[in-house]
Amino acid sequence: MNKKKVKDPENPFAMRVKAIRKNLKLNQEDFCKKVKMSETQLSKIENGKNKPGHDFYYNLVKEFDVNLNYLLFGEGPMFRYSEQSGGDVSTFPLDKFRHEYSRVNEEIDEFLFYFFKSDYFRFMIMAESVRIRNESSELINNEINRKEPREKK
Numbered sequence: 001m002n003k004k005k006v007k008d009p010e011n012p013f014a015m016r017v018k019a020i021r022k023n024l025k026l027n028q029e030d031f032c033k034k035v036k037m038s039e040t041q042l043s044k045i046e047n048g049k050n051k052p053g054h055d056f057y058y059n060l061v062k063e064f065d066v067n068l069n070y071l072l073f074g075e076g077p078m079f080r081y082s083e084q085s086g087g088d089v090s091t092f093p094l095d096k097f098r099h100e101y102s103r104v105n106e107e108i109d110e111f112l113f114y115f116f117k118s119d120y121f122r123f124m125i126m127a128e129s130v131r132i133r134n135e136s137s138e139l140i141n142n143e144i145n146r147k148e149p150r151e152k153k
Contacts, residue, residue: 011048016071016078018046023078024064035059058116 021031021042028039028046035042036059037052044050060066061080069076114121133140 012074013051013072014046014048016074017042017052020060020064020066020071020078021046034063054116058112062112 021028024031026034028042032039032042035056037056041050041052045052045056057068057071060071061068065080067076067078067080070078115125
């Protein structure tokens with residue numbers, strides 16, 4: 001029996017990818033040039049037939065400042081800190097932190113390049129993060145608790 005992939009009109013991820021492109025007022029050809037992919041690949045993603053690779057996410061965030069929480073889960077604004085989001089970063093503390101620094105910061109760009117391109121690099125970053133968290137958990141938790149306002153009971 002021949003199994004054929006069928007377009008999934010109820011695929012929220014696919015719908016969000018298309019909504020982002022439409023919001024940017026780009027046709028598939030221009031969008032694909034910016035995110036470095038073929039129109040065929042994009043069409044399959046927008047029709048729910050395929051899932052994109054890491055490069056797609058990296059290029060989408062780098063090129064258009066797309067909010068990954070919106071793209072993956074449908075939460076928050078479509079774009080992070082940009083004209084499209086009205087410049088409001090108050091709901092995303094990490095975005096606010098990121099935008100206190102120059103967008104052309106070469107060290108951040110280099111880190112993101114290796115993070116999205118190398119499985120080994122991602123593994124080592126996560127392993128080191130776990131090691132630091134385990135060795136310094138008390139210090140880290142104390143710092144977090146000092147910065148977060150306590151909820152009244």
